[in-house]
Amino acid sequence: MFTVPRRSVPTALVAGLLGLGLVACGGGTTKDSAGSAAPAAPASSAPATADPDAPLREGLKLAFLPKQINNPYETIVDKAGIEAAAEFKAQAKEVGPSDASASSQVSYINTLTQQGHDAILIAANDAKAVCGPLQQARARGAKIVTYDSDASKECRDLFINQASSEEVGRSQVRLLSELIGGKGEVAILSATANATNQNTWIEFMKDELGRPEHKGMKLVKVAYGDDDDQKSFQETQGLLQAYPDLKGIISPTTVGVSAAARYISGSKYKGEVVLTGLGTPNQMRQFVKDGTVEKFALWNPKDLGYLASYAAAALASGQITGAEGEVLKAGRLGERTVGKDGEIILGPPFTFDASNIDQFDF
Known part of the structure; x- marks a missing residue:
């Protein structure tokens, strides 16, 4: 691998x-x-x-x-x-x-x-x-x-x-804002509910979303895929069905972002809902090349x-x-x-x- x-x-x-x-x-x-x-x-x-x-x-x-x-x-x-x-x-x-x-x-x-x-x-x-x-x-x-x-x-x-936890969290929101034009409902697909890094990043994401420059964005849900591929896939499906006006998803976990990309790539939401997060190049290459994901981040x-x-x-x-x-x-x-x-x-x-x-x- x-x-x-x-x-x-x-x-x-x-x-x-x-x-x-x-x-x-x-x-x-x-x-x-x-x-x-x-x-x-x-x-x-x-x-x-x-x-x-x-x-x-x-x-x-x-x-x-x-x-x-x-x-x-x-x-x-x-x-x-x-x-x-x-x-x-x-x-x-x-x-x-x-x-x-x-x-x-x-x-x-x-x-x-x-x-x-x-x-x-x-x-x-x-x-x-x-x-x-x-x-x-x-x-x-x-x-x-x-x-x-x-x-x-x-x-x-x-x-x-x-990386700095604050920079990770804030940069994810800024990246999504850039991709959706600063407007629309957004969701977060995390790993497990007790993940220290995920929760710290999410707190900074929420704080960043509260800034005036992001007033057009609304966080509607934080979902948890438990770092399980199939559950993350299903949680992505659930988010998109529950929030028909959803414009973007941040998934700051490599398992979650690749599972979400796999679902979106074969659905009617491709090209309509923006996905970003934290992933590896080898994991995400096919989704970048087929237009499912424009940008994502990692160290x-x-x-x-x-x-x-x-x-x-x-x-x-x-x-x-x-x-x-x-x-x-x-x-x-x-x-x-x-x-x-x-x-x-x-x-x-x-x-x-x-x-x-x-x-x-x-």
Whole structure:
């Protein structure tokens, strides 16, 4: 499912292609948040100071835990992170559930903790449900790096964010506004109801829609496809039937946007309802070329996995502790500064359309 790019991505772009498309934008299920988390154990104390000159330890054991193992976006992220680990002579693997539920992730966290991994890298399906088990892993000495979708801040050391959450949310509304002329009813097709990244983006979307320049646009529904292809397909159908005046849909999840595009491409709504969101070029190429989708966004998922892998190694080696202002040396991606609340941002959003989509292969 992972392919080598036909052409190397320009440096500025490598810093971050946007699009919360690929399953990079999924989430956990509502029913899990209440009862699946184990009691929190005290987190292990981080070193008082970092040693930026410390070498990366050889032989580190890293584990990537995606939202779900069969998510194409997460597969690209994790494979790139595993390949990056080879650069600093670490052992890395991907493990995870076949469904996007927090309770399934919890069992994997517990197993990885028992196996004594130096770092666990997780795209959280539910910020709170995974917190207790992650705290227990930290108490046993593991460093916790979240990527794509964050866990509660007290449960991890660093969050590798694809792009500024605010910029992702606001840019999606601006893009749709451009495509529909700033007027009409719009809907959002999200992943799961508890997905941290999705919910954060959606809050910024709603705030952006409240600005005077978007007064002609009205949000009529936020639907949830649960990062499931068939459910997302059906939710798209339901939106279009329930809201006959709908002018546009934003789907900030790779599973959702491709499923929505597939439905619209074979329906009477093609050319009538605008779809945008976050997706991968390979996923969306056919829909751009057949006119179903004009523009969509994403970041480079390979760079996200690469950055997360180096962050985990730097934490486990004592180069950084996750404190604001520390500088991470991230291999070919150069340096990244740790921001507020232990967040490192990959880079800005990037828009794909017919003029550039054939330049990319992922």
